[in-house]
Amino acid sequence: MASSGTNPPPSSASGSSAGPPGEGGTAAWELLTTAAAAPARGRGRALQSALREAVRSGRLGAGTRLPASRELAADLGVSRGLVTEAYEQLTAEGYLRSGRGAGTWVSDAVRAAAREIRDLAPRPPGARADFRPGTPDLSLFPRAAWSAAHASVLARLPHHALGYPDPRGLPALRTALAALLARRRGVAADPERLMVCSGVAQATTLLGFALYGRGLRTVGMEDPGSPEHASLFASSGLGTVPLPLDAEGLAPGPLARSGVRAVVTTPSHQFPSGISYSPERRTELLEWARSVDGFVLEDDYDGDFRYDRAPVGALQGLDPERVVYTGSVSKSLAPGLRLGWLLAPRELLDELVERKRTMDLGNPSLDQAVLAEFIERGGYDRQLRRCQRAYRERRDALVTALATHFPGTEVSGIAAGLHVIARLPERYGPEPRFLRRAEEAGIALRPLADHGTARPADGHVRLVIGYAQLTPGGIQRGVRLLAEAVADR
Template sequence: VGGPGRGVPGPGVRVDFRPGTPDLSLFPRSAWAAAQRSVLARLPHRALGYPDPRGLPELREALAGMLARRRGVVADPERLVVCSGVAQASTLLGFVLRARGLRTVGVEDPGSPEHGRLFASTGMETVWLPLDGEGLRPEPLAASGVRAVVVTPSHQFPSGIGWSAGRRAALLDWARAVDGYVLEDDYDGDFRYDRAPVGALQGLDPERVVYAGSVSKSLAPGLRLGWTLVPEELLGEVVERKRTMDLGNPVLDQAVLAEFVTRGGYDRQLRRCQRAYRERRDALLAALAEHLPGTGVSGIAAGLHVIARIPARFGPPERFLERAAGAGVALRSLEEYGTARPADGDVRLV
């Protein structure tokens, strides 16, 4: 399971397929503990004071190098801000944009409702913008009047598509034309199975794209460690908002992550997770073919979730979900994401 949202198992749940939380048993306890010991042994006393609100320089350097190598971003450590996951990156940007006079933000439809909720907490309203098989449709975007959007172009949540090159270019053309900004939520950009990695949108225009990512899927969401790369024009305002919000992320946690990245532990963890999640994906596809023949699947070449299109002969959507819940299997219907609705009688689960 995976995705930008959060998943908390309820009572009676035996198997939880809802997106939101990775397999927490994969957390590298021994390697993380070793990094903690190393950090505590070498960190000078002065480092335990109030940190730079952007984050420890050593972590920003490590993350910038990793993101440039793995995701193709333009990663200047001076423009990288360590934050408490993509959630805080979103609210930081929301507060800054609202102070600049923006009142609305566009979100993908279908998309993660969490995006709208986060920006709503900063006083901004959400405008749902429709997708097709290539990405965000340009005409509704142009007609919406928004000057900021949140997107997941590398592996769209929840559809699983990768945006086409044409739609990526069109989005950036729109942002330049309206003097707007794009928040790129790269929530599972490191997980690719059957295709070459898709580079981050930010690499095409770092002055219009605010890039955000975290360790929530690769390590654990409970660490509350993430990052955002900010255009030069917004950097000072974002850093000041981060300073007044929490005075910066915990120093020890930042230092441990820096150690983990620079010593190769993070790359090893990603390889371990990729193997595990690919095996589970293949097992899920085999089980669907055996027990629910005729089920169509999409979004399976990357990421931590799939779209399963269950044939209508297995019952109405509500009844199918009830039967699954009765068996202790937690699922989510695609209808819970945005305003888009399936046009046929099939059940679409994510």
């Protein structure tokens, strides 16, 4: 399995040293690169702190050989004295060890603590493992490449570009996103009809206001589905109607009888079931939208993460006038960036743009320019490949761990995304007792029942298990701890 870029650099056993700081695949060196850019007066302390944290967190594993002080100083663009002082300080503290003529290495003394933190981070206070879905691995954020794009943009961005932006978004970003989405997701992407938003959450709210202004009062939602959509539409005055799924997607009969004229869908990788809408069901859904003069909101939340074959293309490409397409960088980069997009049908565009203008006057120009630069120079494609390798490995680790510690478990929705559905054998039920024991043991879980209205009558435990935020080792350990917690006592 290809390396995800999050594992520690090779240890002394292999005779290798950590790669140079400029290599974007080594997260530890990216931390040092950021520290090297600190103000001159505090640069030494920042470098020591970043190096200490890289060792403590496990990004630099025990036994890793560090570059010579002269080499690291040259790569970071700092004085050799700063690096030498950092090495000496951390050696005195026990984080590093050195020998005359033998170089500098990460000390074995921090091995146990580093593994414990690396395997289970990030986790909520008091939790020993967090399997809740929806969170990517934030340590995969490409700090060095993003920092380089930021510096490049600042150096050449004209002054006028820092004024109030076009509420649709920076033209350069809309052009870059349109090309990216057409190439990767098969959408019909016109930059003039693309809006940059503060994530899918804002895109959904904007659409809610536009629909409300057209007289709609309810929107259909997949059941099971994402509970966040209901609260977002409620903020714009719209109610929601749960609509059941079958093996091919939204069931057409209940949809037709519901009386709604707009519906939220996740057709490429339904959340949380993991199914991909069949070609026939996609066609039926679009025919329904045309027949009621309505719209389909396509939340393409993780369309790029498909592991065993090419990703399924977006629904929007089949009918751009009936599908409102949304997506973001929340899973591929980081949710904290608050950068997403909305591709609007022509008849909704002016209303959506005006609502965006009055809501916040547009997203920050500098952030948009950095993302445009990152996409244009190939950084976004590289980031997606890096994440796909890491998440495929973690998916495989989860499936293996469940088979080992919960034999007989049925796992579905594994072809794509950042979570799976696990249906445990009846002997592990009832579900309330299972969840209670998991919580008592500090294992954070989310049952499938939290995502819909259905309450199965059988005794099976059904879980939506997120795996992106944990390393393979953390997944294996977390599943083992869960099995120990729920075993009969």
